[in-house]
Amino acid sequence: MGWDFSTEPEFQQKLDWVEQFCREEVEPLEYVFPYAVRSKDPKIRGLVRGLQDQVKAQGLWAIFLDEDLGGPGYGQLKLGLLNEILGRYSSAPQMFGAAAPDTGNMEMLAAYGTEEQKERWLTPMLNQELWSAYSMTEPQGGSDPNLFRTFATRDGDEWVINGEKWFTSAGRVADILFVMCTNGMFVVPRLTPGVEIQPEPRNHNHIIYNEVRIPLDHLLGPEDGAKVLAQRRLGGGRIHHAMRTIAQCKLAFDMMCERALSRESHGKTIAEHQMVQEKIADSYASIAMLRLFVLETAWKIDHTSTQETRTDIAAVKYSMAKVLREVSFNALHILGSLGTTNLTPLQAMYAAAPTMGIADGVDEVHKSTVARNVLKGYRPHEGYWPTEYFPAKRKAAQEKFEPLFTADPELRVLADGYAKYFAGRS
Ligand SMILES: Cc1cc2nc3c(=O)[nH]c(=O)nc-3n(C[C@H](O)[C@H](O)[C@H](O)COP(=O)(O)OP(=O)(O)OC[C@H]3O[C@@H](n4cnc5c(N)ncnc54)[C@H](O)[C@@H]3O)c2cc1C
Numbered sequence: 001m002g003w004d005f006s007t008e009p010e011f012q013q014k015l016d017w018v019e020q021f022c023r024e025e026v027e028p029l030e031y032v033f034p035y036a037v038r039s040k041d042p043k044i045r046g047l048v049r050g051l052q053d054q055v056k057a058q059g060l061w062a063i064f065l066d067e068d069l070g071g072p073g074y075g076q077l078k079l080g081l082l083n084e085i086l087g088r089y090s091s092a093p094q095m096f097g098a099a100a101p102d103t104g105n106m107e108m109l110a111a112y113g114t115e116e117q118k119e120r121w122l123t124p125m126l127n128q129e130l131w132s133a134y135s136m137t138e139p140q141g142g143s144d145p146n147l148f149r150t151f152a153t154r155d156g157d158e159w160v161i162n163g164e165k166w167f168t169s170a171g172r173v174a175d176i177l178f179v180m181c182t183n184g185m186f187v188v189p190r191l192t193p194g195v196e197i198q199p200e201p202r203n204h205n206h207i208i209y210n211e212v213r214i215p216l217d218h219l220l221g222p223e224d225g226a227k228v229l230a231q232r233r234l235g236g237g238r239i240h241h242a243m244r245t246i247a248q249c250k251l252a253f254d255m256m257c258e259r260a261l262s263r264e265s266h267g268k269t270i271a272e273h274q275m276v277q278e279k280i281a282d283s284y285a286s287i288a289m290l291r292l293f294v295l296e297t298a299w300k301i302d303h304t305s306t307q308e309t310r311t312d313i314a315a316v317k318y319s320m321a322k323v324l325r326e327v328s329f330n331a332l333h334i335l336g337s338l339g340t341t342n343l344t345p346l347q348a349m350y351a352a353a354p355t356m357g358i359a360d361g362v363d364e365v366h367k368s369t370v371a372r373n374v375l376k377g378y379r380p381h382e383g384y385w386p387t388e389y390f391p392a393k394r395k396a397a398q399e400k401f402e403p404l405f406t407a408d409p410e411l412r413v414l415a416d417g418y419a420k421y422f423a424g425r426s
Helices: 009-032 042-057 076-086 102-112 115-126 226-262 274-303 310-334 346-356 363-375 390-407 409-425
Strands: 132-135 151-155 158-169 176-181 184-189 195-197 204-215
Touching: 009 042, 009 076, 076 226, 076 274, 102 115, 102 132, 102 226, 132 158, 158 176, 158 184, 176 226, 184 204, 184 226, 226 274, 226 310, 226 346, 274 310, 310 346, 310 363, 390 409
Parallel strands: 132 176
Antiparallel strands: 151 158, 158 204, 176 184, 195 204
């Protein structure tokens, strides 16, 4: 009987190392040199490389890639446990070579790229010598890929892409863009003529692809395969977000508990007021439920596949947004006026909560997916009454007992007595 919530001691040692490393090395670097991982300054890069070499020496570099894709093959459950720590520190995922949007793009390359494509793009991406972005959403139809229009036309030795994409995160600073066209997934170097990045929004870019010409070998995977590649990419990405969200929720929880014990109001510590205790208790339970759900889903992916786990991945996606909303609100509220400032992580965390319900697909779409998939396991009942309709169940049970009653009439009298008693109560 396998039913175990413990972590292998050897991996726990690694997690302990990660926790200490992030707290003592990654976080201080982040405060002194924000966004150091993307810096082009050789001195700052040297500091980053020094830390990344330690990660590599631990065998924890880019562990999101499964073994069959050339990664260390830790699997999603262990990645979940690791991300539970990394998600607390904004630069930690990049320090471990496991940050979105590059992870999803690398996963697509590893799964669908030719050897030549992997050498050209995947290897430098794994070494963080090349950065990428993912260009899928379009201004006229974000939640519905059937409304997408961006299209690649073949012209001799080239593909010519025309279309418009919205909210390509970090597109402005990416070296290559993974562009989802209605007839395939294409890799477009950002500096290709015709890639027109609009001035706004600044971080999640609006990009017009205007007669963008790329060689034929920039098609990734099969022609017309974009939706399959996108599903593969987003399936992993969603659960990785959820794992890191647990870390954010725990951070908010730690902050609310510490503060509740530190402040006094109306004759006692805040922690002694029952309505504060309710927030702490609710947050505690919500985080525990989310954590178990995320880790169980990761475990299911390891034992089946992303595709077979898609219902749970979708359910995890909207659940994590909900828990983050609840817990970050509770923490912000318990910190009072301080919580509303930008002097702690809480304000940004609470502001990010609605974003989590939109990025990688809006809650409503995931909820519809879950409901549709779950309903496939059910059938309508026959006749007027549901399966659990008591009178029908009693009648069936009476029929099952009929041979016993015939053999032993006293048993029938007893059963009639019960029936009368319960009929009298209803
Ligand atoms: C922080 C962030 C980063 C992102 N990064 C990227 C990126 O790197 N690359 C990329 O391509 N895209 C990216 N996106 C875009 C993201 O994929 C889209 O925002 C998302 O798919 C929703 O599309 P939309 O914003 O156009 O909303 P819409 O599709 O307009 O939906 C708006 C609202 O309409 C309602 N709605 C829509 N559809 C349904 C439905 N079927 N049932 C019920 N209600 C519905 C919901 O209330 C929904 O919130 C990012 C988004 C965010 C917030």
